[in-house]
Amino acid sequence: MFTVARWRQSLAWRVTGSIVLLSIMIISLIGTALNSRLTDGIFKEKLNTSLADARDTTQSVDIQLTIAQYQSAAVTKKMVSDIFQVPPTVGDQSGREVALFPIQTAGSSEPNYRGISNLLSPASIPTSFRAKVRTSKVQLWQRTNLDYLNGRHIPGIVVGNIVRIPTVGNYEFYVLFSLSEQRQTFALISQTLWVAGAALIFMVGLISLLVIRQITSPIRDAAQIAERLSAGDLDQRMQVLGENEISRLGIAFNEMAVALKQQISRLENLSRLQQRFVSDVSHELRTPLTTLRMAAQVIYSSRTKFEPAVARSAELLFAQIERFEALLSDLLEVSRFDAEAAVLELEEIDLTALVNRTVDYVNPSQERIITIHAPTEPVFVAADSRRIERVLRNLITNAIDHREDKGIDIYIAENEESAAVAVRDYGVGFTPRDAQRLFERFWRADPSRARVRGGTGLGLSIAMEDAKLHQGRLEAWGSLGRGSQFVLTLPKRAGIDISTPPIDVIPTDESRPII
Amino acid sequence: MTLIMVVEDDHDLAEVLGIVLNNAGYEVDLVNRGDEALEVFRSQNPDLILMDVMLPGVDGVELVRQIRQESMVPIIMTTARGETSDKLAGLEAGADDYLVKSQYQEPELLARIKVQLRRRPTPTAEPLKIGSILIDQVAHTINRDGKVIPLTRLEFDLLVALAKDPGRVFTREALLSEVWGYQHAADTRLVNVHIQRLRAKIEYDPENPDLIVTVRGVGYKAGQS
Numbered sequence: 174m175f176t177v178a179r180w181r182q183s184l185a186w187r188v189t190g191s192i193v194l195l196s197i198m199i200i201s202l203i204g205t206a207l208n209s210r211l212t213d214g215i216f217k218e219k220l221n222t223s224l225a226d227a228r229d230t231t232q233s234v235d236i237q238l239t240i241a242q243y244q245s246a247a248v249t250k251k252m253v254s255d256i257f258q259v260p261p262t263v264g265d266q267s268g269r270e271v272a273l274f275p276i277q278t279a280g281s282s283e284p285n286y287r288g289i290s291n292l293l294s295p296a297s298i299p300t301s302f303r304a305k306v307r308t309s310k311v312q313l314w315q316r317t318n319l320d321y322l323n324g325r326h327i328p329g330i331v332v333g334n335i336v337r338i339p340t341v342g343n344y345e346f347y348v349l350f351s352l353s354e355q356r357q358t359f360a361l362i363s364q365t366l367w368v369a370g371a372a373l374i375f376m377v378g379l380i381s382l383l384v385i386r387q388i389t390s391p392i393r394d395a396a397q398i399a400e401r402l403s404a405g406d407l408d409q410r411m412q413v414l415g416e417n418e419i420s421r422l423g424i425a426f427n428e429m430a431v432a433l434k435q436q437i438s439r440l441e442n443l444s445r446l447q448q449r450f451v452s453d454v455s456h457e458l459r460t461p462l463t464t465l466r467m468a469a470q471v472i473y474s475s476r477t478k479f480e481p482a483v484a485r486s487a488e489l490l491f492a493q494i495e496r497f498e499a500l501l502s503d504l505l506e507v508s509r510f511d512a513e514a515a516v517l518e519l520e521e522i523d524l525t526a527l528v529n530r531t532v533d534y535v536n537p538s539q540e541r542i543i544t545i546h547a548p549t550e551p552v553f554v555a556a557d558s559r560r561i562e563r564v565l566r567n568l569i570t571n572a573i574d575h576r577e578d579k580g581i582d583i584y585i586a587e588n589e590e591s592a593a594v595a596v597r598d599y600g601v602g603f604t605p606r607d608a609q610r611l612f613e614r615f616w617r618a619d620p621s622r623a624r625v626r627g628g629t630g631l632g633l634s635i636a637m638e639d640a641k642l643h644q645g646r647l648e649a650w651g652s653l654g655r656g657s658q659f660v661l662t663l664p665k666r667a668g669i670d671i672s673t674p675p676i677d678v679i680p681t682d683e684s685r686p687i688i
Numbered sequence: 689m690t691l692i693m694v695v696e697d698d699h700d701l702a703e704v705l706g707i708v709l710n711n712a713g714y715e716v717d718l719v720n721r722g723d724e725a726l727e728v729f730r731s732q733n734p735d736l737i738l739m740d741v742m743l744p745g746v747d748g749v750e751l752v753r754q755i756r757q758e759s760m761v762p763i764i765m766t767t768a769r770g771e772t773s774d775k776l777a778g779l780e781a782g783a784d785d786y787l788v789k790s791q792y793q794e795p796e797l798l799a800r801i802k803v804q805l806r807r808r809p810t811p812t813a814e815p816l817k818i819g820s821i822l823i824d825q826v827a828h829t830i831n832r833d834g835k836v837i838p839l840t841r842l843e844f845d846l847l848v849a850l851a852k853d854p855g856r857v858f859t860r861e862a863l864l865s866e867v868w869g870y871q872h873a874a875d876t877r878l879v880n881v882h883i884q885r886l887r888a889k890i891e892y893d894p895e896n897p898d899l900i901v902t903v904r905g906v907g908y909k910a911g912q913s
Binding site for chain 2: 455456459460461462463464466467468470471474520521526530553558559
């Protein structure tokens with residue numbers, strides 16, 4: 174695994190690997206060719222001397238046997254046995270053995286001489302070769318193994334001749350030469366070639382690795398610096414040495430980093446300006462608006478003393494200032510999100526308690542229109558209670574506004590990683606297409622209806638931003654005439670990814686398709 | 689007659705506040721600059737101060753600090769921005785409560801003022817005890833080892849609330865409703881800041897408090913000692 178990963182990830186290792194692989198192929202080709210040329214040469218040399226030697230030996234045996242037939246039996250025996258008096262092959266020394274076999278011919282009465290030197294097994298001379306020699310007029314040779322009766326095997330060459338002795342008959346005469354010395358030379362040559370080849374490949378690998386490193390290490394540095402840069406450390410720069418391609422890369426990279434930093438700081442500046450603007454507008458608008466509202470309140474509280482038209486105007490004035498105020502604070506909240514100036518203040522809160530409190534606040538009347546379904550144990554989440562209360566208040570107020578005199582159910586549930594609140598109403602509902610647009614700013618499902626009900630048109634988009642700020646989710650399900658369900662899911666601790674929310678956005682009583 | 693000092697740089701807002709408070713039966717002193725406020729405070733000795741955080745002359749936070757050095761008078765800070773840092777700065781300097789200007793509605797404002805001004809009825813002359821602290825509910829003073837420790841009215845109420853029911857764990861929301869008179873959820877850091885201030889005054893070692901104990905994840909209770 175490690176090597177595979179390394180191969181995949183490192184250009185240097187990959188290129189070096191390819192080079193080594195190719196070198197192995199080329200060097201083994203050259204090595205094999207060299208080896209066969211050398212061994213062929215050595216073998217031919219040995220063969221030539223062996224053939225000459227065999228010819229000489231055959232001639233001398235021919236002469237000896239010819240002479241021997243005119244001698245006394247004892248002398249003949251001595252002469253024939255002398256033929257086989259060949260110094261034994263010692264160790265792997267290059268040696269030579271002889272073998273003599275009579276060729277059975279009709280009418281010959283003379284004793285047939287046969288013999289083989291130094292415990293050599295007659296099986297050393299293949300029978301097929303003997304058959305060829307018997308019918309041949311010329312000297313023949315073949316590779317064979319010198320098998321000894323004591324179990325030794327030596328590679329060698331057998332050279333065969335026919336010895337014709339007039340009146341006595343024909344003999345097959347074989348001279349066997351050991352190739353053990355050549356074998357050793359071959360072994361030495363191939364060993365040398367192996368060692369040289371391996372050393373060569375190792376050197377090629379090492380050199381290419383070093384050379385490639387020279388190229389890849391600046392690339393790797395550049396990659397590391399780019400990673401750090403993208404992680405937000407805008408002061409990272411590449412080292413530029415010399416004037417080669419790598420340094421050109423470095424220069425271009427550094428220029429990019431500078432441009433990036435300038436752009437980011439420009440944007441940061443803009444964002445800071447925006448934040449200050451928001452805060453200034455807030456202060457500048459709030460004070461006159463507060464004065465306006467307090468004054469309107471004074472007028473409003475004494476409206477009974479006015480004539481009806483003025484009294485009604487006082488009411489309208491007061492209500493519209495309220496609305497203006499709500500709109501202003503929602504707008505400021507939205508621009509705080511846009512400027513990314515919204516700060517999360519996390520604390521451990523009991524979601525059930527927060528829901529109860531919010532319900533009491535939104536719907537303090539005795540009429541029980543809201544039913545809360547919560548686990549008996551408290552449901553703790555790390556959350557910003559102000560923001561979550563705002564989200565809940567918004568969802569519950571919306572549900573009350575759209576419930577059409579039906580009840581509202583609030584479900585609270587949790588699992589290992591997250592906790593959720595679902596607000597379900599059975600009122601007007603909305604189409605699935607509207608579900609996607611609900612969270613857009615100032616979007617209203619039914620403009621005429623919304624005007625009567627009030628609200629800023631920003632509530633759900635702020636709620637969505639609040640949920641996102643918690644890395645949570647706010648989802649909506651709706652069906653015309655069957656009501657709607659909003660589900661707020663919050664991670665229990667910051668940084669947890671929500672995989673399966675405790676409550677599905679589609680209500681359980683609606684999950685089956687309607688037939 | 690109860691006198692309220694209003695420190696607000698916006699003349700019109702100050703004036704309308706004056707009208708509202710007058711209508712509610714309070715006497716009002718209007719001050720427009722931070723650097724004039726201390727002098728007026730010393731000469732008029734108001735029962736409550738309602739002041740803006742942003743003031744010309746002397747900044748509101750600094751003004752609170754100066755007043756706190758000589759008086760335990762209830763102080764309600766008002767802020768236009770409602771940013772957390774503004775609220776905390778005022779509270780840490782010694783304000784008892786704060787109002788974001790968007791909450792500036794007559795009933796809300798009057799309710800806040802009323803809570804700060806109320807004196808708890810003292811049905812029992814029995815002094816309360818919490819550790820080595822003796823709380824005299826009649827004289828409205830507390831004693832530690834024979835020495836009187838000055839507390840703001842709000843700090844006193846907070847301590848009494850905890851001491852009256854030793855062993856009970858108060859959630860921050862419960863304290864907000866009991867001591868500050870909030871009827872619905874508000875910023876619970878209001879409680880945290882005041883508990884810290886109270887500890888700094890009465891604990892032997894405020895870093896390791898044993899008179900007012902934090903119950904993790906729930907709230908606070910009076911220590912068992």
